[in-house]
Amino acid sequence: MDARDPLAHFRERFFFPKTTDGTDSLYLCGHSLGLQPKSVHSYLEQALDDWATFGVEGHFHAKNPWMPYHRMLTQQTADMVGAEPAEVVVMNSLTVNLHLMMTSFYRPTTQRHKVVIERGAFPSDQYAVKSQILFHGFDPATSLLELTPRDGESCLRDEDIELLVEREGESIALIMLGGVNYATGQVFDMPGITKAGQRKGCIVGIDLAHAAGNLPLELHDWGPDFAVWCSYKYLNGGPGCVAGCFVHERHARAWELPRFAGWWGHDEKTRFQMGPEFYPMPGAEGWQLSNPPILALAALRASMEIFAEARIERLRAKSTSLTGYMEFLLSQTSSPKFSIITPSEQNRRGAQLSIRLARDGRKTCQKLVSEGVIGDWREPDTYRVAAVPLYNSYQDVYRFVQRFVAALR
Ligand SMILES: Cc1ncc(COP(=O)(O)O)c(C=O)c1O
Numbered sequence: 469m470d471a472r473d474p475l476a477h478f479r480e481r482f483f484f485p486k487t488t489d490g491t492d493s494l495y496l497c498g499h500s501l502g503l504q505p506k507s508v509h510s511y512l513e514q515a516l517d518d519w520a521t522f523g524v525e526g527h528f529h530a531k532n533p534w535m536p537y538h539r540m541l542t543q544q545t546a547d548m549v550g551a552e553p554a555e556v557v558v559m560n561s562l563t564v565n566l567h568l569m570m571t572s573f574y575r576p577t578t579q580r581h582k583v584v585i586e587r588g589a590f591p592s593d594q595y596a597v598k599s600q601i602l603f604h605g606f607d608p609a610t611s612l613l614e615l616t617p618r619d620g621e622s623c624l625r626d627e628d629i630e631l632l633v634e635r636e637g638e639s640i641a642l643i644m645l646g647g648v649n650y651a652t653g654q655v656f657d658m659p660g661i662t663k664a665g666q667r668k669g670c671i672v673g674i675d676l677a678h679a680a681g682n683l684p685l686e687l688h689d690w691g692p693d694f695a696v697w698c699s700y701k702y703l704n705g706g707p708g709c710v711a712g713c714f715v716h717e718r719h720a721r722a723w724e725l726p727r728f729a730g731w732w733g734h735d736e737k738t739r740f741q742m743g744p745e746f747y748p749m750p751g752a753e754g755w756q757l758s759n760p761p762i763l764a765l766a767a768l769r770a771s772m773e774i775f776a777e778a779r780i781e782r783l784r785a786k787s788t789s790l791t792g793y794m795e796f797l798l799s800q801t802s803s804p805k806f807s808i809i810t811p812s813e814q815n816r817r818g819a820q821l822s823i824r825l826a827r828d829g830r831k832t833c834q835k836l837v838s839e840g841v842i843g844d845w846r847e848p849d850t851y852r853v854a855a856v857p858l859y860n861s862y863q864d865v866y867r868f869v870q871r872f873v874a875a876l877r
Contacts, residue, residue, distance in 0.1 A: 469793075469862040475786050478778055481506055482704075482859040487840030494841045494868055498856035499653075499678060499820045502704030505774055511766040519762075538760045544772040545712055548703075548780060549676065549695065550686035554751035555714050558768065559732075559760060562677055562698040562711040563592045568755050569694040569713065570600045572725045573671045574642045580669075581606050582636065584643045586624065587614035590650045593675055597644055613640065622809035622824070623649070623816075626657040630664040637668025647679030647695075651846055653810035653820035653854075655683065659690040666691065677701060680712060682787070682818040684780050687714050694719075702819070702856065703775070705768035710761060715752040723748065730757030778858060786857035787819045790865055794821055794855055797869040805876050809850070819854040822846075825876075832875050841871050 470476055482503040484492035518530035527534045538558055546553045583597050598608045617624050643665040648655050658674060665672040674695040681702030687695055695714040699705035729746045733756040748754030810822045825832060833845040843853035855865050
């Protein structure tokens with residue numbers, strides 16, 4: 469399979485962390501932090517050289533001038549999430565963008581004040597949502613609706629999400645779900661949930677932290693009001709790299725929406741007149757606050773160029789096959805010591821498999837790390853691994869399962 473893989477050569481374009489004996493580790497952690505593209509160095513060097521050469525004039529005279537630098541990422545970002553260019557912007561970090569979006573789109577009233585999230589959503593999302601509810605003078609005890617799997621099940625059923633929206637819809641202000649749940653790796657029916665929510669007049673936002681660069685997305689057509697994501701997981705932008713944000717076209721000129729403003733969101737035609745009144749740019753760019761961090765954008769550009777070459781549809785095809793292979797090999801061992809909680813249907817999962825370990829899970833994970841097998845551990849009982857199609861091989865998957873089974877023993 470590796471010999472026939474048309475994407476196999478992309479592996480050479482990434483640095484793999486080394487084990488103590490100097491060999492490449494088995495890296496299956498792209499769902500947490502993607503590997504560094506080797507080309508990042510030259511992108512950063514260019515930005516550093518431009519700064520050294522031009523100082524402040526780099527805004528206009530750098531090889532890629534800094535003033536419009538963030539736009540170099542617009543088309544590729546739009547392609548990555550299935551959006552129109554005016555619907556996306558690269559800015560801030562994920563939780564910041566989540567707050568900025570909720571500031572505009574979570575407008576609770578006494579009739580309609582609830583927010584739907586997954587129980588056990590990523591903590592930052594839970595904190596952000598709860599703090600927004602409190603900020604508006606409501607109480608999470610009555611305004612937070614948490615979706616819970618049925619008894620004995622680990623994942624949510626799409627029909628249960630839609631039933632809840634149908635039942636509670638009139639009191640729901642915002643449905644705020646992950647596109648892919650971080651703990652289980654479950655992919656939600658994003659278009660279906662969006663439709664169900666909007667039928668009931670709810671705003672729909674999606675956290676794509678675990679979906680961007682993992683799955684082909686069609687945000688414009690699916691129609692959520694907004695989406696946010698980080699770029700350090702599957703997008704390989706580097707630790708803490710600049711995040712992404714999508715605002716649907718129908719809100720591009722919704723000047724009446726309240727928003728937290730900063731000068732970089734101001735209409736670029738008059739931004740440097742330094743006037744006191746804020747006139748936002750149309751589209752997602754109107755939510756920018758600050759002039760962007762060029763060094764981080766440079767690293768992200770290196771990675772997005774690779775994605776543009778590899779193409780997300782081809783990556784998804786390989787990903788489906790790699791993850792299926794991992795699931796197949798694990799199922800051959802039929803050990804009572806672990807079970808896979810990620811859905812087995814291909815369209816309900818991305819690259820990640822979440823493995824529930826009956827006991828000593830953390831120890832097993834640490835033992836594997838000490839042997840150069842890098843996945844990660846999420847309390848209380850979940851070991852997460854992802855075979856990332858840009859840089860993982862079928863052989864990686866095979867070797868991982870051998871090591872995993874040996875570690876369990
Ligand atoms: C689903 C989800 N939401 C939010 C975050 C927090 O991201 P940040 O620290 O970039 O704001 C993460 C980070 O892993 C995440 O996976």
